[in-house]
Amino acid sequence: MTILDPSTRSTAQQIREALATLRAADLPTHGGRTLSYVYDSGIAEADAIGREAVAAFGATNGLDPTAFPSLTAMETDLVGIARELLHGPEASVGVATSGGTESLILAVLAARESRPDVEAPRLVAPSTVHAAIHKAGHLLGVALDLVPVVPGSYRADPAAMASAITDDTVLVVASAPSYAHGVVDPVEPVAAAAAQRGVRCHVDACIGGWVLPFLDGVSPWDFAVPGVTSVSVDLHKYAYAPKGVSLLLHRDPDLRRGHFFAAADWPGYTVLNTTLQSTKSGGPLAAAWAVVHAIGLDRYAELAVVARAATQEVADAVAAIDGLEVVVPPDSTLLALRTDGSCDVFTIADEMKDRGWLVQPQMGFAGEAATLHLSLCAATAPGVPDLVADLAAATGQARGRGPVQVDPQLAAAAGQIDPSGLDDATLDGLLAIAGLGGEGGAVTLPDRMAEVNALLDAAPPRLREALLTAVLDRLTR
Ligand SMILES: Cc1ncc(COP(=O)(O)O)c(C=O)c1O
Known part of the structure; x- marks a missing residue:
């Protein structure tokens, strides 16, 4: 669809109107009713300073840290903040990437590169691990040994994972929490099993890494756990930064080296990359830096507690909705819901959409029925009574219709x-x-x-x- 004629210039007003028309077809990014893809702190000043930073740094280039030292300074500062949050030791280091997927690809790459002795590298992960790990394995030629999670708890099975480690395993992965079910894997025994075999252990905290540090009662999952060698945490999720920034931290610089890249053997400039991208806009990084400081760790703690309480409130309320149930009590701010078979989640998702909410259908997996995913953020909290009322009404409608019949x-x-x-x-x-x-x-x-x-x-x-x-x-x- 072309809504502006590219052969001649458009006025700023025309462009603004066209952009507004395009955006009008999108889901809302703010307001707390889009329960996946976007995260809203509800703090307008933090959003505003983030937008300013994107604009100010959009044309800078992270390709060369000596040309744009501002970007290295902000990256190092953010990594330092994350290191404190994640109990990283003094020697720990990190990089800013474009998102969770890139952080995971780099964790797998570094692990693979550290084991040139292994001809056919493999990684061990729970079956619930985020699909970005599948992508990393696919791109990097690292085969996946996916280990079924413990039935009912949906958490990794440490003994089964330990048994899955072979001489060709270059990495073991755990989630804190998993996206689909919102539960934290037992990182301690998983990391111990990896360490015992001399294998790296990555914790995918892309979605939970900026929430779990502020919650009580979470089983240990970060660098405080011996054997955890790297942790990923996305700033564009629960740090409420605009899209395009995740952090990957390693316990020490040696562990990071494998995802650095240098190419001097060509006629141009020496390419030196810490991440997958070469030229990369400084906009997202500057925005994340601005938002993290605009919110501050004390307020992140409040936002995490608010989002967690909202999640718990929804979970408790779902127990009273006929036909709907929580799949497993959540450890963080994510919920998976399923039906009792009297209706299906897909109709509920449609009904919720009609009521102005995005709840994300997750297809059936490993013999378990399809579910609905809800990521709750701070801005959703004031709307929880409406959310619960709409979930009840949507489920009632879905029960009236009965399950969708697929022609056998x-x-x-x-x-x-x-x-x-x-x-x-x-x-x-x-x-x-x-x-x-x-x-x-x-x-x-x-x-x-x-x-x-x-x-x-x-x-x-x-x-x-x-x-x-x-x-x-x-x-x-
Ligand atoms: C646990 C986990 N890991 C990785 C990712 C991938 O992150 P991204 O979409 O930023 O690439 C997500 C995204 O939701 C996630 O929840």
Whole structure:
């Protein structure tokens, strides 16, 4: 869609209007009703100074720290703050990355590079580990040994993880907390098992690392735990910074070296990178630095407690909603909800959307039914009574409709399809069957997604990946 003519200049006013039109189709980033993707502190001054910093540093380039020392100064300051929060020892070091996925890729890269003796490197992680670890393994040629979590607790099984470690294991991963269920893995025994085999242990605290340090009663999960070699924490999540910044901390500089990159053997400047990006805008880093100082650790502590209390309040209230339940008591500010089978989560998600909330459907996994994901932030807290009332009403509506029925023949057929190498025409046909087909191979996303989601849920994960990749492909043609 082109809404401005690129052959001639547009006025600032036209551009503002076009941007406003584009944004109007998006989910709200503020107000606390979008319960995934975005995080709102509710502190307008912090947002304002973050925007100012993005604007002021957007054109700076983190490619060369000697040209833009401001960026190194801010990065080092943020790493120092995180080190205090995460009980990092004096020797610990870190980098700022573009997000959680990049932090995890770098943790896997550094681990792989530290073991040139291993020909076919592998990593051990609980089955609930974030998919970004799958991506890291895929990109870096590190095979994943995913170990089922303990049934009912949804936390890593340390003994099973210990048994999964082999001579080829270069990294063990745990989550604090996991995205899908919001529970903290037992990091102590997992890290001990890794250390015993001389293997690194990364804690993915991308979503919890700026919340858990302020909560009581959380089992140890950071550098205070012996054997934890690196921790990732995203500033663009619960540090409430604009998008584009995560931190990856290592217990000592040696552990970090493997993700540094240098290339002098070409005719241009010597490329020296600490992260995946080479040229990188200083905007997100400066914004994160500004927001972290605008909020301050004392207020982060308050925000974390507020978001945690809101999460608990929702969890308690869900217990009184017929047909809906919490999958596992949460350790942090994330909730997974499921139904008792009298309705399905996909209809509830649609009903919530009609009421102005985004709750994120999570497909069934390992024999467990689909769930709804809610990440609660500080700005959601004042709206908890409305959230609970709307969840009750949405579940009531969904129960009235009953579970979405997927044609059993269609579900059986989906199980037979080999998702590898499906051509475009077949994918178009499958998307049409799934209710996503549009004119001339385009994609239309229906307003109500329950039927589509139920069908996707019935499809094996590999087919779901192929179909949704086809959707993405068609949306971006
Ligand atoms: C635990 C965890 N790890 C990694 C990620 C990936 O982070 P990003 O989306 O910033 O790449 C997320 C995102 O939600 C997460 O929750």
